[in-house]
Structures are given as structure tokens and as C-alpha cells.
Amino acid sequence: MKQVTLSVRDLKKRIGKREIIKGIDFELNEGEVFGFLGPNGAGKTTTIRMLVGLIKPTSGSIHICGYDVRQDFTKAMKQMGCIVENPELYPFLSGWDNLLHFARMLPDVDETRMDEVVELVGLQARIHDKVKTYSLGMRQRLGIAQAMLNSPKLLILDEPTNGLDPAGIREMRQFIRKLAEEEGMSVLVSSHLLGEIQQLCDRVAIIKGGEIIKTDTVESLLSTQERIFWRVEPIQKGAEILSSFTEITLDQKYIITAYDELKTPEWNAALNQAGVRVHEMNRKLPGLEELFLQVTGGGAGIE
Amino acid sequence: MNNLVQNEMMKLLAKKRLIIIGLIVGILVLMFTYAQYKQVEEQREKLGTDDWRAALQQQIIDTQNRLGSNRMLDEWREQLQVSLKQQQYYLDHDINPSEPGAATFTRMFLENAIDLFIPLLIMIVASDMVSSENSQGTIKLLLTRPVERWKILLSKYVTLLLSVSIIVAVTALLSYLLSGIVFGYQGWGAPVITGFELKGADVDVSQVRLVEQWKFLLMDLGLVWLVAVVVGTLSFMLSVLVRSTPAGMGIMLAALISGAILNNMVSSWESAKYFFMVNLKLTAYISGTAPPIEGMTLLSSVITLLVWWALALIVSFTVFTRRDVY
Numbered sequence: 001m002k003q004v005t006l007s008v009r010d011l012k013k014r015i016g017k018r019e020i021i022k023g024i025d026f027e028l029n030e031g032e033v034f035g036f037l038g039p040n041g042a043g044k045t046t047t048i049r050m051l052v053g054l055i056k057p058t059s060g061s062i063h064i065c066g067y068d069v070r071q072d073f074t075k076a077m078k079q080m081g082c083i084v085e086n087p088e089l090y091p092f093l094s095g096w097d098n099l100l101h102f103a104r105m106l107p108d109v110d111e112t113r114m115d116e117v118v119e120l121v122g123l124q125a126r127i128h129d130k131v132k133t134y135s136l137g138m139r140q141r142l143g144i145a146q147a148m149l150n151s152p153k154l155l156i157l158d159e160p161t162n163g164l165d166p167a168g169i170r171e172m173r174q175f176i177r178k179l180a181e182e183e184g185m186s187v188l189v190s191s192h193l194l195g196e197i198q199q200l201c202d203r204v205a206i207i208k209g210g211e212i213i214k215t216d217t218v219e220s221l222l223s224t225q226e227r228i229f230w231r232v233e234p235i236q237k238g239a240e241i242l243s244s245f246t247e248i249t250l251d252q253k254y255i256i257t258a259y260d261e262l263k264t265p266e267w268n269a270a271l272n273q274a275g276v277r278v279h280e281m282n283r284k285l286p287g288l289e290e291l292f293l294q295v296t297g298g299g300a301g302i303e
Numbered sequence: 304m305n306n307l308v309q310n311e312m313m314k315l316l317a318k319k320r321l322i323i324i325g326l327i328v329g330i331l332v333l334m335f336t337y338a339q340y341k342q343v344e345e346q347r348e349k350l351g352t353d354d355w356r357a358a359l360q361q362q363i364i365d366t367q368n369r370l371g372s373n374r375m376l377d378e379w380r381e382q383l384q385v386s387l388k389q390q391q392y393y394l395d396h397d398i399n400p401s402e403p404g405a406a407t408f409t410r411m412f413l414e415n416a417i418d419l420f421i422p423l424l425i426m427i428v429a430s431d432m433v434s435s436e437n438s439q440g441t442i443k444l445l446l447t448r449p450v451e452r453w454k455i456l457l458s459k460y461v462t463l464l465l466s467v468s469i470i471v472a473v474t475a476l477l478s479y480l481l482s483g484i485v486f487g488y489q490g491w492g493a494p495v496i497t498g499f500e501l502k503g504a505d506v507d508v509s510q511v512r513l514v515e516q517w518k519f520l521l522m523d524l525g526l527v528w529l530v531a532v533v534v535g536t537l538s539f540m541l542s543v544l545v546r547s548t549p550a551g552m553g554i555m556l557a558a559l560i561s562g563a564i565l566n567n568m569v570s571s572w573e574s575a576k577y578f579f580m581v582n583l584k585l586t587a588y589i590s591g592t593a594p595p596i597e598g599m600t601l602l603s604s605v606i607t608l609l610v611w612w613a614l615a616l617i618v619s620f621t622v623f624t625r626r627d628v629y
Contacts, residue, residue, distance in 0.1 A: 053447060084443045085440070088441050091439075101313065105448040105449070
């Protein structure tokens with residue numbers, strides 16, 4: 001039985017009369033990378049800020065490793081490391097002094113641990129330079145180093161690849177996977193970049209308008225949306241037959257139906273019986289992107 | 304807690320604010336020293352003598368002449384009469400009111416700096432203490448550590464108190480050291496007169512006594528420190544409330560300057576005495592200058608300032624510990 005590192009129950013936030021977060025529930029297990037996916041303005045950042053104690057929820061509860069974030073704030077925070085949006089550090093201090101600053105705010109973090117995290121993110125060469133001379137990628141690394149100081153069980157990263165170049169994004173992805181697989185850390189990642197989440201996460205929650213629309217593993221989310229592309233002749237007759245079994249969409253010379261392990265052979269047999277020639281049956285997984293647009297209705301409109 | 308204060312000091316030192324303040328004080332002290340030196344020289348030429356008695360006599364005559372003018376406003380007349388009586392007292396008791404020397408210069412510098420200059424210096428440190436964390440976004444890192452919010456704010460406040468003390472001490476020290484080059488380092492033991500009580504336009508001299516200058520200086524320093532702490536705490540509160548440092552500074556600056564202006568014109572608006580900025584010139588009470596509004600005393604001013612101080616602290620801590628951070 002894997003340990004639950006983060007559990008969120010019926011989390012709500014109201015600002016004035018507007019309910020921004022309308023009741024969010026989810027759980028994170030040890031060693032799991034969990035993606036928080038949604039269009040801009042969906043409530044990702046507000047939710048994350050509630051998780052780390054920056055914003056007080058109107059109602060609902062958040063437990064980190066069993067500690068309530070509101071009642072046992074310090075105990076909960078000891079188990080957690082985070083970067084909220086860009087890693088904003090003190091530009092007038094050196095990287096090392098920044099780490100020292102945050103190490104002093106944690107119990108039992110000594111110089112050995114500081115050296116360890118510096119090595120972990122590969123910043124040894126520049127750690128004593130002022131942060132204002134760092135590139136964005138280096139700041140991101142220092143941000144991660146800072147979040148890792150207390151060897152957290154739960155790492156919360158808000159848009160971790162924001163502003164990184166493709167090489168940096170890949171590096172970050174490998175780094176996060178390593179933390180989850182080798183150190184058994186739970187990682188919560190928010191992003192509006194689907195490709196990133198698809199490659200990085202074990203499970204995904206899709207959030208829109210302050211609600212979680214779907215939570216599932218990446219594979220099963222995708223598989224429920226699996227499609228078969230039929231190329232048949234004559235297409236008219238084929239469409240008639242298939243539509244008697246299931247919903248169809250016509251896309252130029254293809255008929256698209258849902259994929260169903262058991263039913264598909266029957267449909268195929270029916271087609272054959274009616275003398276419709278089946279040239280091609282193509283099973284396709286939609287990208288997360290299509291899925292996302294489907295689930296969220298594709299509207300980019302701000303509510 | 305110690306660690307947190309250490310953190311704040313590290314940031315403060317890295318920003319080099321204290322060095323800038325030191326430089327400002329240094330330059331200003333040099334300017335005033337030169338101005339003072341020029342004044343002494345001019346007086347010497349005018350009177351053709353080094354004798355301060357003659358100079359004081361001349362001052363008294365000047366004041367009397369001004370009092371004789373018809374165009375004098377009533378408020379001014381009262382104030383002038385008060386200082387005339389004081390000058391007369393100095394002359395009668397053979398006390399040199401501006402005994403030259405670095406100690407006297409320091410005392411006068413502090414007395415003149417208490418209501419505007421020192422508060423401005425304090426503002427440089429206090430007004431961005433919290434708001435800079437907001438504008439840099441580092442507040443998010445600070446508040447997601449396993450440390451309660453009130454402790455973080457308290458560590459910042461303790462750091463503010465430390466820097467206020469450093470600034471007041473450095474100001475006193477620099478003005479003594481730098482002016483001493485010109486005026487010499489003597490004057491600690493010179494007698495200073497205090498204890499004037501103002502009853503309307505009358506000077507009550509029953510409490511008047513002489514105090515050695517170093518004691519007087521210590522009293523001045525204590526009052527300057529108190530004013531600095533109150534002004535620092537108010538800027539600190541603004542720094543919590545207003546997210547942008549320039550806006551916070553602007554508000555505080557407007558308050559301080561309006562205080563300086565009000566001081567010259569509020570004598571008939573009595574309730575203005577509850578503004579903190581009208582009460583900043585605490586040293587005036589012990590050196591015996593008339594307060595801007597009748598009925599104000601050292602005690603009433605100190606109490607007014609303490610009330611503002613307490614309110615500012617309460618507001619700062621309540622807002623900081625409760626606020627949502629976006």
C-alpha cells in the first residue's frame with residue numbers, strides 16, 4: 001500500500017461573490033508524478049497557492065503527509081518543497097546565500113545537505129555568483145535546489161518548464177522522473193503544455209473553470225478516446241451500416257467510430273456481409289491535446 | 304528566530320542600504336559644518352569680536368526690533384517673546400548658548416534632524432522591508448517555509464529596530480567626528496539649560512536648571528531614537544499594506560512633509576495635535592522652544608506617538624498573517 005502524500009478534499013475558494021474554485025478533490029501517492037492540466041485561468045495557480053498555504057481556502061481541507069495545512073502549517077510545510085510560478089530568488093545575493101537563506105528557515109539543514117542539492121542540480125561552478133547574473137535555466141535549477149533542501153516527500157512545481165529552452169525542458173523532465181522513481185517523491189506539476197504532461201506524468205487531472213473535469217492515468221484517459229478510422233467502399237453504404245451500430249463521423253474518405261475491443265469484429269463482419277469492401281481499419285490514440293480540447297470544450301473564452 | 308534575523312540582516316547588508324545612509328549623513332554633516340563655520344565667522348566679522356556676550360546681546364536687540372514691527376503675526380510674536388526671554392536668561396546667567404565644539408554641533412544637528420532628516424533615513428530602510436519581497440515575488444518562497452508568518456514579520460521588525468538604532472548611532476557619531484575636525488572635540492561638559500515650561504506666552508522658569516551637555520545629548524538621542532522607531536514602524540506598516548515600495552515611500556514622505564508644513568500653521572487647529580507628524584519635534588520640549596499647538600507637552604506628544612506606533616504594529620501583524628498572497 002503506497003502512502004498518500006497529498007490529499008485534497010472538497011476544496012473551495014470564493015473571492016467576493018465569484019467562486020473561483022468550486023470543489024476540488026484528489027490524492028497523490030508516493031512516487032507518483034501528477035499532472036494538473038488546464039487552460040489559463042482555470043484555477044491551477046489558485047489551487048496550488050492554496051496547497052502551499054499562500055491562500056486560505058474558503059472551505060475544504062488539504063493534508064500533506066497527514067498534516068492539515070491550516071492547522072499544522074509548519075509540520076505540513078516540512079514535508080513539502082515548492083516553486084510557485086517562476087523561482088523568484090534574491091538577485092542581489094549569490095546562489096549559495098540564497099540557499100543559506102532558505103536553509104536557515106528549515107530545521108536540520110546543514111552545509112552538507114546544501115552541497116548535495118547544489119550537486120544534484122549541477123550548479124557547482126556558478127553557485128557563488130550573484131543570482132542576477134544567472135540565466136533563466138540556472139535560476140530554475142537554483143529554485144529546484146531550494147525546494148529540495150528539506151528532502152521533501154512532496155514536491156509542488158507550478159509551470160516548471162516555463163521559459164526554458166527545449167533542451168532545458170527535456171532535462172527538467174528527466175530530473176522530475178528521476179526524483180519520483182528513485183527517491184519515491186510525489187511530484188505535482190501544473191502546466192498548460194499538454195505534450196509535457198503526457199510525457200511526464202503518471203496521472204492527470206484536467207481542470208476547467210475551477211472544477212476537475214477528469215482524473216485518470218494518462219493511458220486510460222487516452223484509451224477511452226480511442227478511435228478507429230475505416231476506409232471502405234462504397235463509403236455511403238459502409239456509413240449506413242456502421243451508423244446502425246454506433247456513432248460515426250465522416251472525415252473525407254474515412255469513417256471514424258469509437259474503438260471497442262469486442263464489437264469491432266462484429267461491425268467488420270456486417271460490413272463484409274453487405275458486400276462493403278474494407279480497405280483499411282486504423283486504430284488511433286488521440287494526443288492529449290485533442291483529448292483536452294474535447295474535454296474542455298475547446299473554448300479559450302474567459303469566464 | 305535568530306536565524307531569521309540573520310537572514311534579514313544579510314539581505315539588508317547585501318542591498319548596501321546602510322552604506323548609502325552613512326554616505327548621505329556624512330555629506331550632510333560636512334555641509335552643515337561648513338555652514339556653521341561660515342556663520343560663526345560672519346558673526347565675528349559683524350561684531351568685530353569673539354565675545355559671545357556681544358553676539359547674544361546683538362541677537363536680543365535684533366529680536367526686539369522684530370517684535371517692534373507692526374506687521375508681525377500674533378503667533379510669531381508669542382514665539383519670539385519666548386525665545387527673547389530665553390536669550391535674556393542665558394545672558395543673565397553667563398551661559399553661552401552655542402558653546403562651540405563638536406558636542407554642541409551634534410546636539411544641534413540631532414535637534415534639527417529629528418523631524419525630517421532622520422525619518423527620511425529610516426524610511427529608506429523601512430519602506431521596502433516587506434514590499435520588496437512582494438515585488439520580487441520572493442514572498443512566496445518566504446511564506447511556504449515551515450515558519451509561521453508572524454515569526455517572519457517579527458524577524459523583519461527586529462531587523463528594523465536594529466537598523467534604526469544603527470542609523471541613529473551612526474548619525475550622532477558621524478556628526479561628532481566630522482564636525483570635530485573644524486570645531487574641536489570639546490564641549491561634553493558645557494552646561495545646557497533646560498526645563499522651560501511654557502504657560503501660554505509666559506516662560507515658567509521655576510523648573511529651569513543646567514544640565515551637562517553629555518546628559519542632554521543622551522536625552523536628545525533617546526528622543527530621536529523614539530521618533531525614529533515610530534516613523535520606522537509606520538513606514539513598515541505601509542510596506543505591508545502597499546505592495547509597491549515607491550507608493551509606500553510617497554505616502555510616508557507626504558505625511559512627513561505635511562507635518563513640517565503643518566507645524567508652522569496649525570496653532571489654531573487644535574485637533575491637529577493628534578497627527579503623528581506634528582509631534583515629531585520632541586527635542587524642542589527639552590530645549591525650550593514653543594510647540595506648534597498650545598497645550599502640547601512632551602508627555603502628550605510621546606503618548607500620541609506611542610498610540611500610532613501600537614496601531615501600526617497591530618495593523619501590520621494582522622494584515623500580514625491573514626492576507627492571501629497572489
